[in-house]
Amino acid sequence: MKAWRVHENGEPREVMRLEEVPDPEPGPGELLVAVRAANINFPDALLCRGHYQVRPPLPFTPGVELCGEVLRAGEGAGVAPGTRVMAQPGVPDGAFAERVVVPAAGVLPAPAALDDAEAAALHIGYQTGWFGLHRRARLQAGETLLVHAAAGGVGSAAVQLGKAAGARVIGVTGGAAKAEAARELGCDVVVDRTVQDIAEAVKEATGGRGADVVYDPVGGEAYAKSVKCIAFEGRIVIVGFASGTIPKPGLNHALVKNYSVLGLHWGLYNTHDPAAVRACHEELARLAGEGAVRPLVSERVPMEGAADAVQRVADGTTTGRVVVTP
The missing domain is CATH 3.90.180.10 (Medium-chain alcohol dehydrogenases, catalytic domain)
Known part of the structure; x- marks a missing residue:
């Protein structure tokens, strides 16, 4: 073969x-x-x-x-x-x-x-999104979700899962073609980082409040911008470092702005809670059957x-x- x-x-x-x-x-x-x-x-x-x-x-x-x-x-x-x-x-x-x-x-x-x-x-991208948004960040209907690399494989899954959960989704992309793809995925607001400042755009879109949950598979500059537009009691979910740069969080900043930084290593659930992985698959299959995710x-x-x-x-x-x- x-x-x-x-x-x-x-x-x-x-x-x-x-x-x-x-x-x-x-x-x-x-x-x-x-x-x-x-x-x-x-x-x-x-x-x-x-x-x-x-x-x-x-x-x-x-x-x-x-x-x-x-x-x-x-x-x-x-x-x-x-x-x-x-x-x-x-x-x-x-x-x-x-x-x-x-x-x-x-x-x-x-x-x-x-x-x-x-x-x-x-499987992997959607399971990562589901555990990140629901198990780690406890995303609630009506909250604002900021997704970096929203038109990518990992980000697009998070966009669809955020919409299925009733969140308002802001997607960050790089370039006009990816911005259009993010809109077609269902993003309520799309920020093209090549021509817009992410933090300023998010603050404008939320009336100054900022994002309740940030889904970050990029790291680097994406994380740096996220902490400038995170809401009171916001949660930043760290999924990966596609930019190649691992951020160094300022814990004093997390303290004074009252937000959380949450790590997500989805693969560990296969070892520590395999039943949850299967339950998540059943939920994803249900959402796919309803057309909520694809x-x-x-x-x-x-x-x-x-x-x-x-x-x-x-x-x-x-x-x-x-x-x-x-």
Whole structure:
């Protein structure tokens, strides 16, 4: 079968190679899955660069989430062949392959309301958004939610989940095309950071109050602007650092302005509260069935285009989700 392999760390376009590799075999409690769609995430680029918190042995196959069809079940796996599932394969044998083995205990049913590419994009980004907004920030209907990188894969999920929760959503984007995408996603106010000052625009849009909740997958300057327009008892959810710069919060500022800085590492819920992850999936499937959320899939690229697509996601030039369709 074909699979993308990384033999040395570097930029995705330079180090990902499409190779012929042996078909994997499921062991006890495992499933052999035919990959129908594999969503590209920013961590895929970090894995290629060797900058992710987990550094798999070389060579490895990137790709951390997929939608696929069960081909064969190992002993005790308990999932019938032909079942359409969402899964998170673990590196070194990730999703950018024609077939992959995954633990049966971790698969989730793919929502019938979504096609393969949309289902592949529903898991990590939307779970992160749901836990960030509801478990960590306790977002309430009627509050103002500020989402950075609102037209990106992570941000677009937060926009839709914020609207589904009854919040007023302000989306920050970079450039006219991404601003238009944010409007189409449902943002009540769109701030183009290339021509507007974020803090001033948010204050103007909220009558000087500021944002009750900030969803920040960017870090750097985005965080610096956020603390200038956070509301009384506001909550800033730290999701990641796509800018490459990790902020150094001024705790004295958090004290005098009375706001909270909340970290979110969604992957820990798989270890500490897996039941909550499954409950969240059920809620996301319900919202998808109602049409309240639907992943913004801007591109569906063939297997041969995966390395270039991962590079473009890493460079921040894409909108929504880019999905590899083997």
